Amino acid sequence: MNAPAYNFAYLDEQTKRMIRRAILKAIAIPGYQVPFASREMPMPYGWGTGGVQVTAAILGPADVLKVIDQGSDDTTNAISIRKFFAKTAGVATTTATEDATVIQTRHRIPEATLHADQVLVYQVPIPEPLRFLEPRETETRRMHALAEYGLMHVKLYEDIARFGHIATAYAYPVKVNARYVMDPSPTPKFDNPKMDNCPALQLFGAGREKRIYAIPPYTKVVSLDFEDHPFEPYRFNAPCALCGAENSYLDEIVTDDKGGRMFVCSDTDYCESRQAAGHHGSLSAAPYKEKAQGGTNG
Amino acid sequence: MVDQAALENDQPLLVATSLSKSFGRIAACRDVSFSLYPGEVLAIVGESGSGKSTLLQLLSGQLAASGGHVSYRMRDGVARDLASLGEAERRFLYRTDWGFVHQDPAQGLRMAVSAGANVGERLMAVGWNHYGRIRETASDWLTRVEIDTARIDDAPRTYSGGMRQRLQIARNLVTEPRLVFMDEPTGGLDVSVQARLLDLLRSLVAELNLAVIIVTHDLAVARLLSHRVMVMKGGRVIEAGLTDQVLDDPREPYTQLLVSSILPP
Amino acid sequence: MTAMIDVTDANKTFTMHLQGGIELPVVSGVTFQVNASECVVLSGPSGAGKSSILKMVFGNYRCDSGRIGIRHRGAVIDLASAEPRQILNVRRSTIGYVSQFLRAVPRVATIDVVAEPLIVNGMPRTDAQQRAGNLLRRLNIPERLWQLPPATFSGGEQQRVNIARGFISDLPILLLDEPTASLDAANRAVVVELVAEKKRQGVAMVAIVHDDEIRHLIADRIVDVTSFAAAA
Structure with a gap:
């Protein structure tokens, strides 16, 4: 067993090419969900199979990989994925946001400002923001095509009617490049402003749902809201108990x-x-x- | 202002010309032509299988005709062939200038979403972006269809059948459409609930100068709501005219049969 | 002066398809005119076709042939060949019809039932209601009933509501089908008064009245329909 057991980064080259084509299309149409032939991965759905496939397709030998789960580098999921790529691709890994070239994330955007040479890869469970109000995929795709997004506001309306304010705290819908409404994966809405005009490339992979979408660098990302109930990122009324930070999640x-x-x-x-x-x-x-x-x- | 209204009423809103639809060898609708004017209520009556629902789908652009065409005068005054509209235009028409009241309110409502959002959805779809104003308008409409505004945050699945139907009407009328299609709107309701709904529809139609195309098998509904009637049988319009003319002085054997089949009030 | 109503050689036959297609001639060769400020009473035995003629003039029954000329907004329109919406226009602004029975509208208050024809023609609601109130008072409908829907009223009360609704508007032609049939003497007198007022306002009327006394009081001319009764 001296020969490498896996191709570089686990996936075969043809699969990576297919995924890269989907990624390129996603970058060309910001916020649009591109279907792709999601593969079986050696981990269950819901553990980041979409993000892992995107990472595998863009990783090169010189990349430095960071993986976070809820912001943390040392949870089981983050460690497993980091080790997975250390083993199958032999790439360097890090926990330092600043040093990483590719950051795969579940549910958070790092607090440190990202820079232009970085790619942020999101693991996405359900990519369709309209899903919960309109279950028919044929209909939601048509609504995206025609930019019929009244329904998104129905959801926000329901929040205000029920709770007095927009209570959606995560997966808060955004409009990308003034065209497509997108689900930013279950990141807290606290992170939404970081997506706007971000120097790093943001890629989203949904393995079970077989969709890839993207926000190219420096793209306008606006959180949906009402004139009289504007978007407000969540504020904490206490600083971090360990480092005293006042504007972190x-x-x-x-x-x-x-x-x-x-x-x-x-x-x-x-x-x-x-x-x-x-x-x-x-x-x-x-x-x-x-x-x-x-x-x-x- | 009266003159302006008279002028507008002088041009048809919708014109159907030789509309036909076949499903394989079955002709569900044959050679139907008529004009509908603003503020006019047209009832399409006939028994199950007579082609009236097919005709409604053809007229509302939900089904492509095998022959003939439908033209509709848009808000800018220009008559357009429905078949020539792009999907985006047609859908826009559908949620602004048109309404569609289904027999089953569950088809026309979002059952899990509050009444206020059900009414407000069309407004949000055309870009209303002020929660307070959307809610105020929704609550206004609930009042107009006689739904207690205390129920504005309840989902229609907690409503009675009659309330659901009235909510569906409010949801459709909120954008002040000029044409509303109705498919057996009183079907499946208790008689007393029906009477209240018909009465409400009657006054809203008059107040808003709505044009309505209503499909019904109930001649009493046609008499109470409509100005004109078309009687359909076997996919054809066999008799048409002023509602009271057709119902009081029916000419065709089939119409006479229909009229004589009603129980006296 | 042109007549308000000009009926020429109108014919009507019912074909009863459910009874093997037998033809039931109703009237033929109906010809008469009514001028403004005139009340013409149709006379003849029951079954002679008086009501049918009235319905033909209103556009409710269709004619097989002939002409129903109606003076509508300064021009003459033939109801026998008019489009449905023209007939509706004529009914809205030219011809009123007072039938024997009120077609009850559920849930609408009496005062609004009466005021409706004025509101439809653009009068402000409060003005229309005031005029409706005056008429209801003259016809002895107690004020406490005005806010109730007439569906629950007695036959006589319903008929008076119907008369009020028929007489309230300023239409130039009125068709009266037994307006006094179930009224007491006092209310009959009110109707006679109302007819006289309408005449003074220039309204052309066609009436069917069985009561000889009333007929004498309101008729300017009597048209005997027996001659139009189609021979079976």
Whole structure:
């Protein structure tokens, strides 16, 4: 077993060419969902098969890959995919956003500003933003073709009628390049403004649904809203407990069974680099203190 | 203003010329021609299988005719052949200047979406982008179709049959269409609920100067709502005229049979 | 002066297809004229075709042949050959018809039932309602009933509502089909008064009245329809 067990980046070259053609078409028509012949991957649907295929198709030997899941580099899914490509493509991997050339993500956009030589690959479960209101695929495709997007506002209307504000907090629909309405995958709406005029190329892959779509660099991306209920990115009223960041997306972490909890950056790389640079939050040293207390009590 | 209205009423809104439709060897609709003017209510009556529903689909552009054509005078005053409209134009017409009231409200409504959004959808489709104004207009329309505005956030699946049908009407009329197609709008409703709906339709039609093409097998509905009647049998229009003329003085054997089959009120 | 109604040689036959296609001649050679400010009463025994003639003049029954000339907005229009929408126009602005029975509109208040013909022709609702109220008062319909739909009223009350609705408008031609049939003496007198007022306003009327006394009071001329009765 000395011969490499896999082609570079797992997929065969013909498949990669097919996917690249779909990607090129997607870039040419920003926000438009391009069908592609999604392959079986050695992982179940829902674990990022779409993103993995897109990454496999664009990866070269010189690329540096970063994989995040909910902003974190060290969850099972992120680690598995990173190891998958380290093994099948032999590419360098990193957790530093700044150093990566290809970043595959599930549900987040890194906090650090992306730059022009980077590609952000999203894993997408359901690419069709109109799906929940109009289940017929034939009809939704026609609606996209004719730019009939009244239905999108019906959903936002329902939110306001029910909750008093637009309660859609993730997968918040956007209009790309003033033409196609697109589902930005289940990223929190907090990240929506980062898509607009972004220097990096953004690619979206949905494996089970067999669709690829894209936002080319520096493309206008507008979140849908009403004049009297404008789009508002989610605001947290506390800074990160570990690094003190005030404008990052936070995860809630339950710390005990008495209702104790803390809010920390969901982007682990961002949080760690800030802490390394000397920023501190209210609970920065908490894990250490707990240990010390445990020692005293025991 | 009266003169302007008279002038506009002087040109037909919709003209059907020799409309025909065959399904294989079966001719569902043969050589139907008529003109419809603004504010005019035309009832198409006949029994099941007479071709009246096929005709409605041909007229509303949902079905392509095998022969003949339909022309419609757009809001800019220009008459256009429906077959020559692009899909985008036809769909735009469908959700602005036309309405379609289905017999089954579930076909014409989004059952899982609130009543307010059901009514507001057409407005949002033509670019209304102010929640407050959309809601105000929707609530206004609910009042006009006699639905308690306290129910504005409820989905129509929680509504009774009569309320659903009235909601469907509001959803269609909110963009102030000039022509509404109705397919047995009172079918499947209790008699008392029917009466209320007919009465509501009657006053809305008069108030908005709506042109209506209504398909019904119920001659009482035709009498109450329509100015003119076309009687269909075997895909042909066998008798047409002023509603009270046709119903009080029917000439064709089939029409006489239809009229004599109604129970006296 | 041109007549308001000019009926010439009108014929009507019913063909009863459900009874083996037998032909039922109704009237033939109907010819008469009615001028403005004139009330013509059709007379003749029951079954002679009086009501049919009235319905032909209203465009409700179609003629087999002949002419129903109606003076409509300064021109003469032949209802026997007119398009449905022309007939509707004539009914909206020229001919009114007062039948014996009110075709009850469910749920509409009496005052609005009466005011409707004026509103349809563009009068503001409050003005129309005021005129409707005046007429209802003259016809002795108590004010407490005005806001109720007439469907629940007694036969006599319904007929008076119907008369009010028929007489309220300013149409130049009125057709009256037994307007006093089930009225008491006081209300009959009101109808006679109303007819006289209409005459003074120049309205041309055709009436069918069985009551000899009323007929004398309103008729300027009597047209005997017996001569039009088609020989079977």
